[in-house]
Amino acid sequence: MTFIQKILHRPFFIKLLHWEYWSFHAVYTPIYLYWLWLCIKARSFFFFNTSNPTIKNGGFLMESKKDIYDIIPQEYYPKTIFINANTNKAKILSLVNEAALKFPLIGKPDIGMRGLSVKKLETIDDIIDYAQNSKVDFLLQEFIPFEQEVGIFYYRYPNETHGHISGIVGKEFLTVTGDGISNMETLLSKDKRFILQLPALQKAYGDTLQKVLKRNEDFLLVPYGNHARGAKFIDLSHLADEQLTSMIDEVCKNVDGFYFGRMDVRYNTWEELKQGKNFGIVELNGAGSEPTHIYDPKHSIFFAWKEIIRHWRILWKISRINHHKQNMPYMNFSSGIRMFKENSAYVKMISTE
Structure with missing residues (x-):
């Protein structure tokens, strides 16, 4: 590895040169003015709470996963x-x-x-x-025993009978493949995605990372599809055909009061998923959901901003319809500020576990 390659494999430069690793505020700050414009149009800084009426805060922050599972038909989740x-x-x-x-x-x-x-x-x-x-x-x-996982972003306007899929993200779990020569830690240190996860993996696996895997032998390091935990996200939005949309629409309409958000799903085969067979919902997220297909490494930050803005506008429109047509009040300012403070304190608690 050359001197330049060594420099580029340092965590600071990996994060700097690949926007998918930027902090939340680094990604979102340039487009906050659009969010402010939506707030002005809604005459509320916290209009999003009406997007999903049965989920606390619309599912933006501080919502209980248990409460969300309680409104999902039991056959859909483990x-x-x-x-x-x-x-x-x-x-x-x-x-x-x-x-x-x-x-x-x-x-x-x-x-x-x-x-x-x-x-x-x-x-x-x-x-x-x-x-x-x-x-x-x-x-x-x-x-959920199925090996494949996707995140499916769904929305339905309250005055319409059918919903839409606005994005699909495939997830490649953090897995190291052996070469029959190098130990796992050495292999991990060669891949930029793995390098960022190496401290956590060393803590979790210890001496196990010194094991030499057989050539082409796979070792699953993180068994869930979370970007912050090293999963690679792949944009599969082109797979949102009529059959899949119809199936997902039917599932989501059975979740009372759900109009906007992302559903993370594990499944066996794509054809079975389209038929509504052999799948399970890992989680259902509401107004705070990101269109995570933006994190596909092939996409630019400009693509990401465009998609985020598109989804913010959908969120605003759904919230506005529920506010006016169903006479649902927006969250007041003091409640919104309290929500953010509670969230900040809560993140500190679960970040240290």
Whole structure:
């Protein structure tokens, strides 16, 4: 590796030269004026709360995942239980046994964001350890066994009978492939995407990263499709044909009061997904959803800004219709400021777990 290549493989330059790794504010600040214009048109800084009437704050921030699962038909998502923070070991084991949960499980904060504190749990000891380290209420959810995952962005105007898919993102999980010579840590240090995750992977796997994989042998490092945890996002929006749109529309119309957001789905095959077979909803996100297909490395920051603005306008229009046609009040200013403060404090709690 040349001197220039070594420089370009340093985390600072990887983030600087690839906008997909920029901070949230670095991406969004240049287009905040458009958001302000929508606020002025709505005569509210927090108009988004009316976008999804049955979800707290419209699903923008501080919404409970459990409350969202409660409005999704049970056949669409895996078995899930809610655990209060500081619940004792005996009670947790009782709840797990009562629900007859099957390993592996996923532990995640009830109010979560960007994959923070999400962990795969293989044993009872893993559950107890996760609970002891959690400062917040959390969910235990059976792991959906299907290998493929996509995020499907859906919206439906309240005065229309059919909804639309505005973006699809495919997710390549963080996986290292062996060459029969180098250990996993060496292989990881050669790939820019892996380099950014290396400190977390070293903490999670320790000496396991010294293992030499056979040639073409794959080792799954992060089993969920979160961009902040190293997954590569691929824009598959071109796959939103009539059959898939009809199926997703039917699912989403069965979620009471849901008009705008992204649904993360694990599935077996694409054809089965289009037919509504062999899939499970990992999460459903509301007004705070990003059109994550923008993070495909092939897209420029200008494409991203265009897509974000397009989705903001849809959000504004849906919120406006619910506000006027259903006489739903917008969130007042003090409540909106309190929401942001609560979110900031909450992020600090789950970021340190």
